[in-house]
Amino acid sequence: MRKQRVAIIGGSSGIGLRVAERAIDLGADVVIGGRDAEKLQRAASKLGPASRVLTVDNVDQDSLRRFFEQAGPINHLFTPGASYSRGRIDKASDEVAESSFRSKFWGQYYAVKHALPYLDKNxxxxxxxxxxxxxxxAEGAAYGACNAAIEGLGRALAVELAPIRVNVISPGTIDSDLWRRQPDAIREASFSSYGEAALLKRVGTTDEVAHTVIYLMENGFMNGSTLYPDGGFALR
Ligand SMILES: NC(=O)c1ccc[n+]([C@@H]2O[C@H](COP(=O)([O-])OP(=O)(O)OC[C@H]3O[C@@H](n4cnc5c(N)ncnc54)[C@H](OP(=O)(O)O)[C@@H]3O)[C@@H](O)[C@H]2O)c1
Structure with a gap:
């Protein structure tokens, strides 16, 4: 990663921030994006001089275009930033049902599109x-389908964009800022039911996911793959 440039949309907290820290530890320069400028500044003071911050909202293509124009040439792109909610098909509004596709699917699709002019061919x-x-x-058929669609998008983009490598990370429940913002009772109940469902009987850490993301960036023969840091959740 030495002297490589890494752009992370959704790098101001949680998994994205941990990937930024690890990349910088390995000698990379990092540009992180998110919607909230103050949150970005707090992340920048943690990350130090090898980081730059730019505001971006991934549901707005003009915002994505500006982000990559300002970020300039990059070697690696990671796109964990997304804003959505989820609910059952018989209870959720159309707005809620479509939100994950809008931000998590199309947000990543258009991030890739606008990154391409600046992304190193290797x-x-x-x-x-x-x-x-x-x-x-049980709550969120559209959200489950959205995650499956992203895994399919990764394989299809690997075919379209070679020799640029495209991979997908598909974690289980991870103890990140996303969960820290939830009321204690909800977080504890979710972590406990995940602990019962996963073979390793616990949720994951942002460090364990960041380790996997850095591996996908660094290993030049990984392409079109999806990795599941989930403690064996998907097997039970
Ligand atoms: N944590 C888990 O258990 C878990 C499990 C599986 C998958 N994931 C996926 O991992 C991703 C990140 O999760 P996390 O736990 O790291 O969440 P997080 O701590 O809430 O971090 C989300 C990051 O994305 C940014 N962001 C949110 N909406 C954005 C938007 N519309 N445009 C640009 N940036 C945006 C946030 O900053 P701003 O709010 O300032 O924009 C923040 O930097 C999510 O897509 C989530 O679905 C998480």
Whole structure:
């Protein structure tokens, strides 16, 4: 990763921030994006001089275009940033049902599209899905389908964009800022039911996911794959 340039949309907290920290530790320069400028500044003071921050909202193509114009040439792209909610088909509004496709699917698709003019031909793209792709939750059929679609998108983009490598990461429940923002009771109940469902009897850490993302960036023969850091959740 030495002297490589890494762009992370959704790098101001959680998994994206941990990937930024690991990439910088390995000698990379990092550009992180997110919607909230103050949150980005807090992340930048943690990351230090090897980081730059740019505001971006991935549901807005003009915003994505500006992000990559300002970021300039990059070697690796990681796109965990997404804003969505989920609910059962018989309860959720159309707005909620479509939100994951809008931000998590199309947000990543258009991020890749606008990154391409700046992405090194020997570089890599890592898309973010989630293990509900293969073991869906009871609430959120559209969200489960969205994660499966992202895994399919990764394989299809690997074919279209070679020699640029495209892979997907599809984690189980991870103890990230996303969960820290939830009320204690909801977080604890979710972590406990995930602990019962996963073979390793616990949720994962942002460090375990970041390790996998860095591996996908660094290994020049990984292409068109989906990796599941999920403690064996998908197998039960
Ligand atoms: N944590 C888990 O258990 C888990 C499991 C499986 C998959 N995932 C997936 O991993 C991704 C990241 O999760 P996380 O736990 O790291 O969440 P997080 O801590 O909430 O971080 C999300 C990051 O994305 C940014 N972001 C959110 N909406 C955005 C948008 N519309 N445009 C650009 N940036 C946006 C956030 O900053 P702003 O809010 O300032 O924009 C933040 O930097 C999500 O897509 C999630 O579905 C998470």
């Amino acid at each position: 570089g890599s793209i890592t898309l973010m899905a989630g293990a509900y792709s293969v073991r869906p939750a």
